[in-house]
Amino acid sequence: MKIRAYSVLVFLLTLLFFSSAFRFSQAPTLKLALLKYNGGGDWYANPTSLPNLARFCNQALGTNLDDDYATVEVGSADLFNHPFVHMTGHGNVVFNDAESENLRNYLLAGGFLHIDDNYGMDPFIRPAMKKVFPELSFIELPFEHEIYHQKFSFKNGLPKIHKHDDRSPQGFGLFWEGRLICFYSYECDLGDGWEDQEVHKDPEETRLHALQMGANLVQYAFNESK
Numbered sequence: 197m198k199i200r201a202y203s204v205l206v207f208l209l210t211l212l213f214f215s216s217a218f219r220f221s222q223a224p225t226l227k228l229a230l231l232k233y234n235g236g237g238d239w240y241a242n243p244t245s246l247p248n249l250a251r252f253c254n255q256a257l258g259t260n261l262d263d264d265y266a267t268v269e270v271g272s273a274d275l276f277n278h279p280f281v282h283m284t285g286h287g288n289v290v291f292n293d294a295e296s297e298n299l300r301n302y303l304l305a306g307g308f309l310h311i312d313d314n315y316g317m318d319p320f321i322r323p324a325m326k327k328v329f330p331e332l333s334f335i336e337l338p339f340e341h342e343i344y345h346q347k348f349s350f351k352n353g354l355p356k357i358h359k360h361d362d363r364s365p366q367g368f369g370l371f372w373e374g375r376l377i378c379f380y381s382y383e384c385d386l387g388d389g390w391e392d393q394e395v396h397k398d399p400e401e402t403r404l405h406a407l408q409m410g411a412n413l414v415q416y417a418f419n420e421s422k
Contacts, residue, residue: 224262228414229278231309232269235290235324241314242284245390252390252407253414257347261414270295275302279421280414281309284387286316289324296328303328303370303377308417311380312387315360325370325378334368334380343367343379346412354381355405357389357398375420379413386410 354365365384389406
């Protein structure tokens with residue numbers, strides 16, 4: 197009987213091991229997405245940022261994100277396959293009528309757009325988003341907003357990552373029927389903070405704050421898209 201009990205125990209432990217191994221080896225189910233747009237702005241800036249953010253979210257939030265992010269065009273139907281879309285750059289942004297309509301429909305359908313000013317984007321992104329939502333304007337979020345208090349708490353709002361014009365970072369939002377559909381980080385540069393350390397040589401504490409705030413954005417977007 198002791199031998200039989202021991203054999204059963206070994207079998208159960210083996211089964212538990214392989215089921216756990218299978219669970220953690222399953223292919224990632226979602227990708228973060230980078231928005232490709234026209235106008236000449238460098239939409240492709242910060243190539244290491246989203247892979248690092250995906251890996252950090254997997255560790256900190258228990259997500260199962262593929263670190264090979266997707267690149268989606270503004271007018272593509274593929275936009276609707278991604279609950280979190282990141283947009284960055286330094287320069288001009290142009291949406292044509294079809295792209296504006298597609299982005300609008302995506303956001304109204306439950307999607308989430310994070311716009312990160314990589315310095316110099318502000319004069320262009322505001323009119324571009326006004327074309328998408330003529331009836332809406334960016335509103336600065338109070339520090340009490342839940343996007344700052346997900347897995348990680350930022351009682352003073354966005355962390356300051358890069359100097360830019362040396363102004364305080366600001367988080368702006370577009371709201372539709374009370375739901376935050378677009379978050380715009382300005383004078384902050386979260387995406388630079390997500391990049392590999394050797395790219396900008398930011399202190400590890402600065403990079404950690406950037407990744408933590410990024411994880412908050414992802415967590416908020418995923419919760420809102422359910």
